[in-house]
Amino acid sequence: MKIRILALAAALCVPGLTLAADSDSVRVEAPYARAVPPTARNSGAFMVLHNASDHPVRVVDARSDVSRVTELHTHVHDKGVMRMRRVDFIEVPAHGKVELKPGGYHVMLIGLNHPLKPGDPVHLELTLGDGSKMAVNLKARQTGMGMMHSMKQHMQQQPMSPMQH
Ligand SMILES: [Cu+2]
Numbered sequence: 001m002k003i004r005i006l007a008l009a010a011a012l013c014v015p016g017l018t019l020a021a022d023s024d025s026v027r028v029e030a031p032y033a034r035a036v037p038p039t040a041r042n043s044g045a046f047m048v049l050h051n052a053s054d055h056p057v058r059v060v061d062a063r064s065d066v067s068r069v070t071e072l073h074t075h076v077h078d079k080g081v082m083r084m085r086r087v088d089f090i091e092v093p094a095h096g097k098v099e100l101k102p103g104g105y106h107v108m109l110i111g112l113n114h115p116l117k118p119g120d121p122v123h124l125e126l127t128l129g130d131g132s133k134m135a136v137n138l139k140a141r142q143t144g145m146g147m148m149h150s151m152k153q154h155m156q157q158q159p160m161s162p163m164q165h
Helices: 002-013 145-156
Strands: 026-034 042-051 057-064 067-078 081-086 090-092 097-100 106-112 121-128 133-141
Touching (some): 026 121, 042 067, 042 090, 057 067
Parallel strands (some): 026 133
Antiparallel strands (some): 026 042, 042 097, 057 090, 057 121, 067 081, 067 106
């Protein structure tokens, strides 16, 4: 009897086992959103997600305070053309990380409420596979020309928000 109680106590005290929420296992590194010209309707947010747990953790949804719609996206090569695709989740491997970056996974900000200037704050809320949520506060940042190229693709391939000239 005593042993059983001790075992239960041990299970309750060890973090990272079954009792931990996904949001306790995930750490966000270097998040930022892409600053865009005033004509842009859309932008993207990027970061590195680390998973300290011994099971994969999925990001299944995202919301933001700067856009009407926020989606999880990736880029895929389709017959030599790079296209954006919406994904149902972004998985962070056990004891591993996944990098959200231009040309790869990203949080797509669709229908910006206002242009994102460098330094503008963005508040994101990520929903994880077990339903737990985590807040990510980041800032818009100017990115290089290579990034602008992929930004153009973004806007061209986002049928919900035609680009304004
Ligand atoms: Cu996208």
